[in-house]
Amino acid sequence: xxxxxxxxxxxxxxxxxxxxxxxxxxxxxxxxxxxxxxxxxxxxxxxxxxxxxxxxxxxxxxxxxxxxxxxxxxxxxxxxxxxxxxxxxxxxxxxxxxxxxxxxxxxxxxxxxxxxxxxxxxxxxxxxxxxxxxx
Numbered sequence: 228x229x230x231x232x233x234x235x236x237x238x239x240x241x242x243x244x245x246x247x248x249x250x251x252x253x254x255x256x257x258x259x260x261x262x263x264x265x266x267x268x269x270x271x272x273x274x275x276x277x278x279x280x281x282x283x284x285x286x287x288x289x290x291x292x293x294x295x296x297x298x299x300x301x302x303x304x305x306x307x308x309x310x311x312x313x314x315x316x317x318x319x320x321x322x323x324x325x326x327x328x329x330x331x332x333x334x335x336x337x338x339x340x341x342x343x344x345x346x347x348x349x350x351x352x353x354x355x356x357x358x359x360x361x362x
Contacts, residue, residue, distance in 0.1 A: 228357030231307040237274055238265030239282040240296055240359060246334040247359055248323060250285050253349070256306060262348035263312055264329065268291040278313050286323040286332045290315040297358045299350050312354070 240263055241248035249261045264285040268277040275292035282290045293314035323332035327356040335345065337360050343352070 231303075233309050234282045235268045236266060236308045236309055236310045237268055237277045238263035238312040239278050239290060239292070240312055241282075241288070241290065241315050241317050241334075242359065243317075243334060246284065246336045247340060247355070248288075249333070249335050249340075249345070250323075250325065251331040252328065252330035252332075253325070254328045256260045256301070256303075257348045258353075259330075259346065260348040261335070261345045262351055263310070265310065266328075274311060275313070278315060282315060282317075284327040285325070285329040287326055288317045288321050288323055289290055291360065297354060299354055301349055310348060312358075333359065 231262040248264065251261050264282050265278070266281045268274060277302050279290055282288055292356045293316060296312045296314050299310045299312065301310065323334070325329040339345065340355055341360060
């Protein structure tokens with residue numbers, strides 16, 4: 228069996244008033260799990276453009292891509308995603324609306340994220356603890 232070719236993906240991290248924007252995936256992979264909005268980088272697309280496009284598609288929010296926060300990988304027998312997660316800025320009163328392959332999109336309080344009640348995508352809890360909730 229051949230190994231999957233790595234696919235470059237991006238995610239956007241929007242933090243506001245002690246909460247972080249997450250989406251619940253509506254389709255595989257990760258259906259039903261919560262994660263940062265994001266997805267695959269298209270051919271010829273700059274990383275910042277991919278972040279801004281994916282955020283608009285999954286949350287309806289217009290964002291400005293900032294600095295790289297961290298990198299994660301999801302590897303299985305059938306896929307290999309290399310995910311570059313970037314800080315993003317959006318309007319303070321912007322309300323996310325789920326779109327594309329997101330079943331739900333909302334700002335989740337740091338307290339709720341820490342409580343572990345949301346089923347998170349693989350590696351999300353550690354990433355949140357290391358890069359988001361500690362700030």
